[in-house]
Amino acid sequence: MERKNLVIAGGGSTYTLGMIKSLISEKDNFPLRSIIFFDNDEKRQTQIAEAAEIILKEQYPELEHFDCTTDKKTAFQKADVVFVQIRTGGLKMRELDEQIPLRHGVVGQETCGPGGMAYGFRSIKDMIQLVNDIRFYAKDAWILNYTNPAAIVAEALRRVFPDDYKLVNICDMPIAIMHSYASLLDMDVWDLVPEYFGLNHFGWFTKLEDLQGNDLTNRIKEKIIHEGFVPTDSEIANDVSWKKTFEQARNMLLDFPEYLPNTYLQYYLYPEELAEKESINNTRARQVINGREKRVHETCRQICKDKSTENVILESDIHGVYMVRAAASFVYNHKELYIVMVENNGVIANLPKEAMVEVPALLTVNGPKPLAIGEIPIFYKGLIEAQLAYEQLVADAYFERSYHKLLQALTLNRTVVDTDKAKAILDDLIQANEGYWPELQK
Template sequence: MRGLKVVTIGGGSSYTPELIEGFIKRYDEMPIRELWLVDIPAGQEKQKIVGALAKRMVQKAGVPMEIHLTLDRREALPGADFVTTQMRIGLLDARAKDERIPLKYGVIGQETNGPGGLFKGLRTIPVIMEICRDMEELCPDAWLINFTNPAGMVTEAVLRYSRMQKVVGLCNVPIGMKMGVAELLGVDQHRVHIDFAGLNHMVFGLNVYVDGKKATDTLLDKLSSGESGITMQNIVDLGWEKDFIKALGILPCPYHRYYYQTETMLKHELEAAEKEGTRAEVVQRVEEELFELYKDPHLDHKPAQLELRGGAYYSDAACSLIHSIYTDKRDVQPVNVRNNGAIAGIPHDSAVEVNCLITRDGPVPLAVGELPVAVRGLVQQIKSFERLAAEAAVTGDYHKALLAMTINPLVPSDKIAKQILDEMLEAHKEHLPQFFKASS
C-alpha cells in the first residue's frame, strides 16, 4: 500500500492531538505517510506547539508518518487523499461576540444555535468554499471531512454551491449520546446501537438497542426518572420534564435544550456570563492550560485534560470515518450527507445527519422515512434556516441573512432579529466582506 496523504486545515487546533492518536491507533490498516497541519499566521504559534507534540507522539509510536507544517494550504493540498477542516474564523474572540451580543437582547447566545450559529456560518462558509475551489484544482479526488461548526450548514453550502460531491460533515454529539446511553444503561458502548436521524445539533435517537434488542423504553424510563439528561461539556444538564420525555418517545440530543427549555437555558447563560464568562471565554482558559501542557517537551501522548473541551471525540469520529472509507469497512456511522430521500419531508439535495453505511465510495444514508410528527416541524424549520443562512453566506445578501435570523425559533421577533443582525454584522465586519461589498 502506498499510504495516505491527509491534510488538516486548522492544524493548530487543540483537538489535533486526538486526531494524531486516532491515526496512530489505526496505522496498521490505514497507513498515513504524510500528515500536513495547515494554519494561518494568527495560529502559527499554536501550530508549532501542536506540530512538535504530534512529532513526539509519532516518534513514540514508531510509525513512519511524516508531519509537515505550513501556512499555505495550496502547498499542502496536491495529491491529498483526505482533507479535514477544523477551523474557527475569527478565533475564540469571534465566538465570544456570537455569545454575548444576543444576550443583550434577551436571546440565547450559542456557538451553533440561534444568532451565534448564523454568524459562525456566515464567517465560515466563504472560507470553506475557497478551500473547495482549491481542492477541485489540486486534489479533485480527495474527500473533504468537515468538522468545522456549524457542520450541517457548512455541508449544506458545499453541496449546493460547490462542485465538491465527496464531502462529509462530522459531529461529536452522536458519539456523546451513545456514550451517555451506555453509561445510563450500565453497558459497554459497543453493545449500543442508536438509529440517529435529523440535522446537525438537531439529531434524535429514534430507537435505542442493546445487543440488537430494543431498549428505547428502558432508556426513556431512566431519563424521565431524572437519573441523567445525557449532555456534554458545553451544555448544562437540566434534566428533562419526565412526562415530556415519555410523551416524546424518542431520545433528544443535548442541543434540544435550547428549543425545549429556552427560558431556563437563557437564564443559565445570563448568570454564567456574569459569573465566569461566556463559554468562549471559559474555553479560552481551558485552551491556555492545554497549550501549556502541549509545550512540555516530555509530553508524547494526548493529555486527559483535552476531554474538558466541548468537542472531545470529534477527531476520533474523523479517524473512524476515514478508516471506514479507506478500508471499505461498511459499518454504520451517523454523519452529515446529502439526504437522497433518507428522511422524508427534507429536500433530497439538502444535508441531513443520519446513520450511513460507510463504503469506499462514501456514506450511503439509511432510510428512516418520516420523522415523528412531534419533531418534524422543528427539524424542517431549522433546515429552512440553514438553507437561507448558507445562501446569505455565499451571496452576501443582507435580506436573506435577516430572513434566516427571523425564522430561527430562538429569535422572538423580526425587530429584534434586525437589531441583532445589524450589531453582529458590524462586530464581525472584518470577517464578512461579502456583505459590505454587496452594500457599497
Template sequence: MAAAAPPHENSGRIQEGSTMAKSSYAVTIAGGGSTFTPGIALMLLKEHDRFPVDKVVFYDNDAERQEIVAKACEIYFKENAPELDFSYTTDPEEAFTGIDFVLAHIRVGKYAMRELDEKIPLKYGCVGQETCGAGGIAYGMRSIGGVIEILDYMEKYSPDAWMLNYSNPAAIVAEACRVLRPDSKIINICDMPIDLMDKMAVMCGLKDHRDLQYSYYGLNHYGWFTKIFDKQGNDLMPQIKKHMAKNGYLDGISHEEGQEQHIDESWIHTFGKAKDVYAIDPETIPNTYLKYYTYPDYVVETSNPNYTRANEVMDGREKRVFGACRKVIESGTAEGAGFEADAHATYIVDLACALAENTGERFLLIVPNDGAVSNFDETAMVEVPCIVGSNGYEKICQGKVPQWQKGMLEQQVSVEKLVVQAWVEGSYQKLWQALTLSATIPSAKVAKQILDDLIEVNKDYWPELK
C-alpha cells in the same frame, strides 16, 4: 466526481470507480492550531493497525498558533513514531498535495469571535450559543468561506482525496457545500450523536456506541433517535427512556478513570436538561442541542452574559492544551505531558477507515435528503444513518417524521437555507429573515438589533451585506 444517486430506500452518493485501499494513507489536518489537533493526531497513531497512516500534515493560516501545537506534536512523533512523515505549513500547495484525506476542523475568528457570538445575543435576552440561534448564524457566515477554500485546495492539489468536515456549525456549512460545491468529495459529520450513544450504551451496561444499532433523523444538532438496539437485536429504548425520564443523559456519564471530572459544568446542565426536552416527545430520544430551541428562556436565565461557554473553554481547555504543548517544547520531551488520544476522534478514524477499506459500517452523516425522510424538504441537508464504503455512502431511509418534528425541522431548515442564501447573495434582507425565523429570537425587531451588532464585529469575516 461524485454523483448523487436517485432517491430510493438506500439512496446516497456513490463515487464511480473508487478503489482507495492502500497499504498506508496520507492525511492533512486542516486546523493545525486547534486544541483538538493533538488528540486527533494521536488517535491516528493509536489506530494505525486498522488505518495505517504514513504521512500527516498540519495546515493552518495562523502560523504562530499552529507552530506551538505542531512543534509539540513533532516531538511526540519522533519519540513514538519516528517513521512517520510529519510536517506543518501555511502553504496550501504543500499541505494538500499527495494526500488521501483532509480532516477539517477550522474555527474562523477563533474563540475571540465565538465570545461575541455568545454575548451579543445575550445582551438582547436571546440564546447565546456557538452553533444555535444568532451565534450559530454568525459563526456560519464566517465558516462558509473557510470550508469552501479548503475544499477547493484539496480538489486542486489532490482531486481523488476525501474531505471529512467536522467544522461547526456543520448544518450551515453542509448546506453551503450542497449549494456551492454539489459534486465535491466532502462528507460532513458531527461527534455529538456519538457522544450521546456512548452515554446510552453506559445506561445499558455496554461499552460504547459501537455496541448499538440505531435509527435517527433530523438536522445537525437538531435531531431525534427513534430506535436503539444492541448487536443481538434487543430493543434498548425502554431502558434508555427510563433513564432519560429520570435524569436525562446524566446516568450515561461513565465513572471510569474519573471521566465525570473532565466534563465542564455547562455540559452537566445540558445533559441534565435533556430530561425536559425528552418529556416533550417521550417516544424519541432527543439531541441535547434541542434545549436551545425548546427552552430558550431557561437557557437565557441560566446564562452568565459576562462569562459564557467561550470564556469557559478559553480558561479551561485552551490553557491546558497550549500549556502542555509549551511544556513539551521547553523540556524537549513529550513524556509526562499528558498527551493522549482523543476518544471522540475515533469516529473520524472509523469513517476514514470505512472509506479506505470498504468496511460497510453505519455512520450518522449530514447528507442531501433526497427521500431519506420522505415527508420533508428533498433538498435539506439531513442527519441520517448511512452505510459507508470505498464508493461513498448510501442513505438508510427513515420514513416519515411526526408532525411535531416536521414542524420544527421545517422552521430550522429554512433558517439554514436563508443564511446560505444571504452569504451567496450578500443579502442583508435574507439574513434578517433567518434571524427572525429562529426559534431562539422573539421578534423581527430583536433580530435586526442583533444583526446590526453582529455585522459591526464581523466586518473582517462576512461578505458585505446590502
C-alpha cells in the same frame, strides 16, 4: 492495508492533540504514511505541532513523515484524506457571537441561534476556498469536514460542490451522546446501532439496538429518567457546562418522551430558560479560553520542555476516534454505519429532497449510502422545516448578499422569533463582523 497520507486543516486547533492520540490508538485500523498540519495561523499551529511531533516519535514510530505548514501545495499535493476543523475569527469572535445575542435576552451559543448564524456566515467563504484549494492539489482526496456550524456550512458546500461525494460533513455530537448511553448500559459504544433523524444539532434517536438486534431504547429512557444523564467522553466529562447540557436532556425526554433528543435541542425547546442561565461575562467561549485552551497549551509547553510525554496525561476521545473510523470506512470500503449529513433525496420522505439531513449511512468507497427513514411525525417535521428554512435562508443571504434574507432567517429561528429583536441583533452582528462578513444589501 495500504497506508495513507492525512492532512489536518486547522492544525492549530486545541482538539488536534486529541486527534493525534486517536490516530495513534486507531493506527491498526487506519494506518498512515504521513501526517501534515495546515493552518493560516503559523504561530498557533507551531506550538501544537512541536508537541505533536514528540508524541508521534514516541508512540507512532512507523509514521514516515510529519510536517506543519501554511503552504497549500505542501499540505495537499499528496493528500489521501483531509480532516477539516477550521474556526474563522477564532475564539475572540466566538465570544462576540455569544455575547451579542445575550445582550438582547437571546440564547448566546456557538452553533445555535444568532451566534451560530454569525459563525456560519464567517465560515462559508473560507470553507469554499479551502475545498477549492484541496481539490486543486488533490482531486480524489476524501474531505471530512467537521467545521461548525456544520448545518450552515454543509448547505453552502452542497450548492457549490453538488457532485463531490468525497466531501462529507460529519458531526461528533451523536456519538458523544451514544457514549453516554453506552455508559448507562455498561456497554461499549461501538456495540450500539442507532436509528436517528434530523438536521445537524437538531435531531432525535428513534431506536438503539445492540449488535444482536435487541432493542435498548426503553432501557435507556428509563435510566435517564430515574438515574440522570451525564457526559462520559473524556473530552467533556468534567466540563460543568456540558454536565448541565446533559442534565437538560432528561427534561426534554420528560416533556417529549417519544424519542431521545440531541442535547443541542435544549436551545430551541427552552430558549428563554437557557438565555437566562447564561452570563455575558462568562460565556462558553470564555470558559473554553480559560479551560481547554489554557490546558492544551500548558500541555504542549510541558511536552516541549521535557521532550517527552512522561509528565502529561494524553487521551484519545470519542470525537477523534469517530472521525478516524469514519475515514477508514470510506477509504477501505468497510461499509460501516455512521450518522453523517447527506442530501435528503427521499431518505426522510416528507422533507424536501435538497435538505441536508443527518441520518445513519453506510460509509463506502463510493460515498455515504443513507438508510431510508420514511415519514416522520408532524411535530418533528414542523420543527425541522422551520430550522431548515432558517439554514437555507442564511445560505441564500450569503450568496445573494441579502440583509433581508438574513433578517428572515433570524426571525424564523426559534431562539429569536421576535422581528425587532432579530433586527437589533443582526445590526450588532454586522458591526462586529466587519471584515469577516460580505457587505449586505438592504
